Amino acid sequence: GQNIDQPTEMTATEGAIVQINCTYQTSGFNGLFWYQQHAGEAPTFLSYNVLDGLEEKGRFSSFLSRSKGYSYLLLKELQMKDSASYLCAVMDSNYQLIWGAGTKLIIKP
Amino acid sequence: GAVVSQHPSWVICKSGTSVKIECRSLDFQATTMFWYRQFPKQSLMLMATSNEGSKATYEQGVEKDKFLINHASLTLSTLTVTSAHPEDSSFYICSARGRGESQPQHFGDGTRLSIL
Numbered sequence: 001g002q003n004i005d006q007p008t009e010m011t012a013t014e015g016a017i018v019q020i021n022c023t024y025q026t027s028g029f030n031g032l033f034w035y036q037q038h039a040g041e042a043p044t045f046l047s048y049n050v051l052d053g054l055e056e057k058g059r060f061s062s063f064l065s066r067s068k069g070y071s072y073l074l075l076k077e078l079q080m081k082d083s084a085s086y087l088c089a090v091m092d093s094n095y096q097l098i099w100g101a102g103t104k105l106i107i108k109p
Numbered sequence: 110g111a112v113v114s115q116h117p118s119w120v121i122c123k124s125g126t127s128v129k130i131e132c133r134s135l136d137f138q139a140t141t142m143f144w145y146r147q148f149p150k151q152s153l154m155l156m157a158t159s160n161e162g163s164k165a166t167y168e169q170g171v172e173k174d175k176f177l178i179n180h181a182s183l184t185l186s187t188l189t190v191t192s193a194h195p196e197d198s199s200f201y202i203c204s205a206r207g208r209g210e211s212q213p214q215h216f217g218d219g220t221r222l223s224i225l
Contacts, residue, residue: 030211031211033213035216040200041218041219042202042217042218042219043153043202043216044216045111045213045214045215045216048211048213050211087152087153091210091211095211097155097214099152099153099155101151101152102152
């Protein structure tokens with residue numbers, strides 16, 4: 001079966017750095033997406049990785065290792081507004097998006 | 110760029126009413142649109158995928174006669190919840206993807222549907 005695993009909840013301090021991990025087992029791979037979803041709102045696109053390595057976008061970076069079936073989202077200089085759920089989604093061989101359950105990130109002052 | 114507009118944001122109506130939700134891609138052509146529902150504190154559940162000009166593909170367990178999807182143009186898809194009942198109350202979210210299957214999905218703001 002297809003499976004995406006990410007921690008249910010994480011807590012971090014304002015100004016710090018946090019890494020949210022995602023491991024996956026899917027039938028084929030055509031890329032991995034990270035989305036941010038604030039409570040009561042729709043997801044917003046953060047990043048897309050299809051090749052191994054690190055993609056940096058401002059305070060957010062996303063890393064992919066296809067051989068390990070592993071990705072992480074790194075958030076630096078955390079701000080209170082970063083409190084949200086972070087969704088990992090993998091595109092399988094049929095270009096279907098398989099969604100993780102999301103990681104709820106709580107930022108404390 | 111990549112703005113998706115979803116309307117309405119909130120709907121409260123009586124049981125038995127049919128409700129139509131619109132999803133528009135404002136600045137790109139959406140060859141594929143997706144409809145999701147999400148219950149509180151749960152993950153997104155894909156309901157159906159629609160390609161412009163063809164019939165929607167529904168996920169297992171989703172009643173196609175209850176959730177009617179129309180994708181008549183490259184910028185508009187609609188979801189109609191027919192004869193809605195309280196158990197249909199949920200957060201419905203559409204997303205749109207441009208040309209290229211590996212393009213990201215861009216989401217509308219969602220529609221919160223409450224059936225009394």
